Amino acid sequence: MENKGNNSGLKAAIVVLALLLLGSIGYIYKLSSDNKEQLTLLTTEKASLEDDIRSRIAELESMSSENTALKGDIDAQKEEMTKLLDELEKSKGDVAAMTRYKNEYFRLKREMDNLVAENKLLKEQNVSLTSSLDSTSTALDESRKFTDTLLVQNNNLTKTIEKASKLAVLNLNVLALKERSSGKQVETSKASRANKLKVSFLIAENQIAQSGDRKYYVQIIDSKNNILGEKTTIDMGTEGQSLTYSFVSTVKYENKSVQVNQELAGENFEAGTYFVNIFSPNGENVSKTSFVLR
Secondary structure (H helix, E strand, O other), X not given: OHHHHHHHHHHHHHHHHHHHHXXXXXXXXXXXXXXHHHHHHHHHHHHHHHHHXXXXXXXXXXXXXXXXXXXXXXXXXXXXXXXXXXXXXXXXXXXXXXXXXXXHHHHHHHHHHHHHHHHHHHHHHHHHHHHHHHHHHHHHHHOOOOHHHXXXXXXXXXXXXXXXXXXXXXXXXXXXXXXXXXXXXXXOOOOOXXXXXXXXXXXXXXXXXXXXXXXXXXXXXXXXXOEOOOOEEEEOOOOOOEEEEOEEEEEEEOOOOEEEEEEEEOOOOOOEEEEEEEXXXXXXXXXXXXXXXX
């Protein structure tokens, strides 16, 4: 009887051990399967990011070959993209590394988008100036016989140069931020969370414009047609027109592109669509955009 009892206990122990072994095998198989899926996803994501970077590098090479005035900036941007691609190709593609590489790529992409926009504007200005100079040369030849024609062409040339010397304001963008007590800023789309608005825009390079301090009046209007910020009203000096603005950005301009960033603190922001306008000192609306807070 005692031997039978011992045998029964041994069999039960063997069954329990077998079940535990099967359970362990199943758990190990699931972990292995999950790791394979994650590895496949990271590999695909890494390859896609590499392709995007290579495409951007090719675009930068094409822009640099045009011998543009921005060649130095373009080559520097290409060097950063190439360095990022080298690091990405050598990486093992873990989650933390991929997140860092993607964030760096998006930063470089934003900078490159600004370069592309500025390069396009410069090419358009060059075409316009070349066309104007050709027309002026023809007009001056004919003016030896026709004094009135010379006066007309000179007036047209003056207007063309004045137009070409205007500074272009590009890439106007507004971000709603939640600034914590630590000073850390977090982007938000909720009106109830926002306590700051960050306004950014780019003043394009223009070699024929006059250098020196430039003022831009920024006007932010909320969804209830209220003007935020200083709410200062000034006379624009053109037919009695006045302007109420949120704040003034004074920019030191030296014929090179300038990135402008300025913040406007606030509270109890209204939900809805906001409109943002930038005016030059003569009252011209040089850029505008809108954004929505929920």
